[in-house]
Amino acid sequence: MNFETVYIEEDTKEDKNTLDILGRIKFKNLIYCNSYSEVFNPKNQNFRIQKIKPDIILAKKKNNFIMNTPKNFTIGFTENYYFSHMLNCIYDCKYCFLQGMFNSANFVIFTNYNDFINEIIKKSSNKNKKLCFFSGYDCDSLALENITNFLKVFLKSFEKINNAYLEVRTKSTKIDVLKSIKPMKNVIIAYSLNPEIIVKGFEQKTPTLKKRINSINSLQKLGWQVGLRFDPLINYSKNKQIYKKFFELVFSKIQVEKIHSVTTGHFRMPNNFFNKLINIRPEDSLIFNKLKNDRLLECQTQRKECEEELIKFIDYKKLFAN
Amino acid sequence: MIHFIVATSSESKLIIKKLKLKKIKPSSGFDFFYNDNFSITITGLGKINSALGVAHTFFKFKGLSNNIWINIGLAGHEKEKIGTLVLVDKIYDYETQRSIYPFFIKNYKIKKLNCTCYSKPNFNYTNSLSDMESSGFFFSANKYSTKEIIHSLKIVSDNKFEKIDFNDTKSIERIFEKNFDQILYFVNDIEDLWERKFQKQNKIKIKIEKEIENLKYSFSEGMQLRNLLKIYYNSNYPKKIIEQNKSTKDNIYKIKKILKL
Structure with a gap:
């Protein structure tokens, strides 16, 4: 992958992971900074312009490695946490909350991977509790793996924590890293899926539905646990037939009995993120305003209808609404 | 510039x-x-x-x-x-x-x-x-x-x-x-x-201000009207929509109806 500029925090420039990443990418310009936040956080940056050709920032996460998930966010575990070794994503989904949350579209990679695992080990010290850690909240966990090598490094240590489970949420079909290691019982590869018409209209630069289903098949054949994430359901009530056919297609192409979990979620975004989204994507403002209005009026019905469809294919115990 | x-x-x-x-x-x-x-x-x-x-x-x-x-x-x-x-x-x-x-x-x-x-x-x-x-x-x-x-x-x-x-x-x-x-x-x-x-948005901004310059509105009506007009013109509706002989409230209602919001 080519980058115009690589920014490196001064105190991470000698780290092994940083040097390894530099060896895997091409770039024209290297600039040192004191903190990633100097580049990433200032206001009055244009997310859409930066998205055309994002730069990369290599940094060290200093604190808050592991965060609590929102209440009721679960795939069956009582204690749930999330973490992000990366901020931002190579894809350009129109509905993505990251564009409302961040001022910059540059990729930040926190290269101190071991600090994340150490925090997870600490959290998992009570062996009687089963905990779930979600990766891919502020990024796509797999999409930049060929640059970050995060999973390759991280999974080796994670495998040893028997009471901890990891969800790797992704839309990526670059599954080479998962092909190269032995499938792990405590890791769930969770694919975000939507009907192809929604993929084309809303999920720019992402792999097609067909390619994602192919990857799910490959992973299931290898023995990986796979989850399905129908999140966000776009305009479900008005696209009921589209979604019905889509569910039929998905469940006809995969090994349903081996699916770890299925989650659904509607389009949701805090107001301040939403306003920013409208501002930077004015051409899509009508559709997002409609989606927001739908959310208020039809959210409950949508969830119920959708669940009714999904339990035709899977055990309701595996179904979660986030 | x-x-x-x-x-x-x-x-x-x-x-x-x-x-x-x-x-x-x-x-x-x-x-x-x-x-x-x-x-x-x-x-x-x-x-x-x-x-x-x-x-x-x-x-x-x-x-x-x-x-x-x-x-x-x-x-x-x-x-x-x-x-x-x-x-x-x-x-x-x-x-x-x-x-x-x-x-x-x-x-x-x-x-x-x-x-x-x-x-x-x-x-x-x-x-x-x-x-x-x-x-x-x-x-x-x-x-x-x-x-x-x-x-x-x-x-x-x-x-x-x-x-x-x-x-x-x-x-x-x-x-x-x-x-x-x-x-x-x-x-x-x-x-x-x-x-x-930026050019398109700047043109839309100027167009909106010109279109509403003779209307009377409160601060919040002004905000709502500008937002709706921004959505309207960004959704490729070419025609002017504001009716100068009608109240701001009526114009807001009309735009919402057209946009189905």
């Missing part, structure tokens, strides 16, 4: 000549020159003057946000050849120790270096450019525009071996002349980006 910000009259001369800019009279503290597309402001030396010059320019030219801001000026460097044109990729303010990082959408054939901005002339050359305006310029311009269309271009005027005569306008003009085509190419490229990303 593209705003050039320079510190001295000698740094402005060639640009004024080449772009055929006219002087605004009276000067109101700064010398402004302009045409339909460009302006240049001579701010005086130093980062405070530069910041003030940006602010004055902003209000002088209708206070439109997200215009292009380009700082051009002379700078010192340890070993770069005199006359070398440099694009600044990091501005470090020596006094406040704050840094700013301009964003480049592509690779230009102009050398890139970082620049340290001092409050006094600095002749202790390092491998960073040294100037006296860039940080004031950027911090100020970034209040009015997004950072991707704010840039600082420097021409090396002195190094540890030699320096130009800063009082010799002709020699300054010569090193500007040598780099002018490259500067203009760069500025045109930023303008292309501006056209792609």
